Amino acid sequence: MNDTSPAARLQQLFEGHRLTPTQRRIAHCMVRRAADVPFLSSVELAELAGVSQPSVTRFAVALGFDGYPALRRHLREVAPAEPAEGKQEFTEYQQAVHAEIENLRHLAELLADPGPVERAARLLAASRPLPVLGLRAASSQARGFSYFAAKVHPDVRLLDEGGSMLADRIDAARRAGATALLCFALPRHPREVVEALAYARGAGLTVVTVADSAFAPVAAHSDVLIPAAVGTGLAFDTACAPMLLGRVLLEAMCDDLPDAQARLEEFDVRAAERGLFAD
Structure with a gap:
């Protein structure tokens, strides 16, 4: 299966690593917010995942990086930002629907x-x-x-x-x-x-x-x-x-x-x- 979605790339990054429950929680959060993760600070990711900032740092090291900045640089290299120009603004309810559409799209890729x-x-x-x-x-x-x-x-x-x-x-x-x-x-x-x-x-x-x-x-x-x-x-x-x-x-x-x-x-x-x- 040739899956190039941000979520799939993150899943591949985590494969083969023995993660603690806290680290699995961070990984889960990153997959759910795959498009945003390359631009989040360690503090912001920690808040989203409900863990401490040092836990995010230890998580990055567990994946083989020198620290979270190195992990974020890697993610930016493999998932470059899309231009923000021309993007439509959606209501909170529309955003929820679009998020579900993205979940279904990822499921379709998985089922390939x-x-x-x-x-x-x-x-x-x-x-x-x-x-x-x-x-x-x-x-x-x-x-x-x-x-x-x-x-x-x-x-x-x-x-x-x-x-x-x-x-x-x-x-x-x-x-x-x-x-x-x-x-x-x-x-x-x-x-x-x-x-x-x-x-x-x-x-x-x-x-x-x-x-x-x-x-x-x-x-x-x-x-x-x-x-x-x-x-x-x-x-x-x-x-x-x-x-x-x-x-x-x-x-x-x-x-x-x-x-x-x-x-x-x-x-x-x-x-x-x-x-x-x-x-």
Whole structure:
């Protein structure tokens, strides 16, 4: 895949480095603000990432640079500034929409290599049952995926409530024959999700994760992680890219479920008989 977007170049810069949780937070922030990072001071980047200025310096050194100024010079060389003339001014709401469009564009570039999605889809399609985990902000993503997946997969089990029963439900799915678990993980990342994924892998499940970043806390407990960025321009994050990635996974799963089309046709027949839909 030939991906020359600023976010992709940053991802490549971080690959192969063992980063601390604080450094992953800085990396995640830089990917989200890829176009702005070459022009931010270490203090400004620290404020955006919610870390200390010395942490930014240590992060640059961990990447192999003498300090943050050297890292910033490198970023300016590989991502030269676009001329500001003629740029249109947008409202706050328009900026949020354009940021989501950029997230979707980056997802499209990522999907130029279908390998990770196809691998994930094979794992999920083969799992009987298929547990789907998503807590708090990610619960709607998990629920939406589960609703549609149940139309083509024989046994989908939604795990959208935490608490002491969560491990029990993972155990029950494993005893019933589950081999994989799908997790939607969005910020802020509940500690309970990280713990649940560690538990699921310990129980023998292969974990496929849709997360907002390859540097999310769940990465260490995922066998296959496919990133899809969230929008952060409004008071509450927006998650168009993770939702679309979930539908892409479903599409790929259908290719590995030989009776998927028959199940869909059967549903349509029964829905018509019941007068289920108004249109």
